[in-house]
Amino acid sequence: MSDMAQMRDNLATFCDFRPLGERERAAVRRAQGAMDELDQIPCTNCRYCTKVCPTGIPIPSVFDACNSLTVYGDREFSRKDYEFATRDAGAKASDCVGCGSCEAACPQGLPIIELLERAAATFE
Numbered sequence: 001m002s003d004m005a006q007m008r009d010n011l012a013t014f015c016d017f018r019p020l021g022e023r024e025r026a027a028v029r030r031a032q033g034a035m036d037e038l039d040q041i042p043c044t045n046c047r048y049c050t051k052v053c054p055t056g057i058p059i060p061s062v063f064d065a066c067n068s069l070t071v072y073g074d075r076e077f078s079r080k081d082y083e084f085a086t087r088d089a090g091a092k093a094s095d096c097v098g099c100g101s102c103e104a105a106c107p108q109g110l111p112i113i114e115l116l117e118r119a120a121a122t123f124e
């Protein structure tokens, strides 16, 4: 919050706060279950990998495009996302030299090299 108006707005939101009921919580659990069934890459966008990548591949953005394809199935949309991110960074998934620095830095233990190979096969 950066001013009084924003603070008042936020306070008003929670003045009449009512927690979710059982039916609503059940709906949230169903939605979580449906999302869990999708095979998304569990990248948290912490960007530790990009700090150590010698080729400057925008790894989390590449994974965003992969996940968007998994969730929405719109290949053209996801390919544009991929192209935008890699053009901006000046490096694409197939530029990976397999040094492994990113995998050593990734707190999620993701098999980044293999995932980038898949992304290159999908989008390039």
Ligand code: SF4
Binding pocket: 052, 053, 054, 055, 056, 057, 059, 095, 096, 097, 098, 099, 100, 101, 102, 103, 112, 113, 116
């Ligand atoms: S393995 Fe590939 S993506 Fe990972 S740091 Fe090395 S060049 Fe970058």
Ligand code: SF4
Binding pocket: 042, 043, 044, 045, 046, 047, 048, 049, 050, 059, 060, 105, 106, 107, 108, 109, 110, 112
């Ligand atoms: S270090 Fe791992 S979790 Fe973090 S942005 Fe890179 S790939 Fe994603």
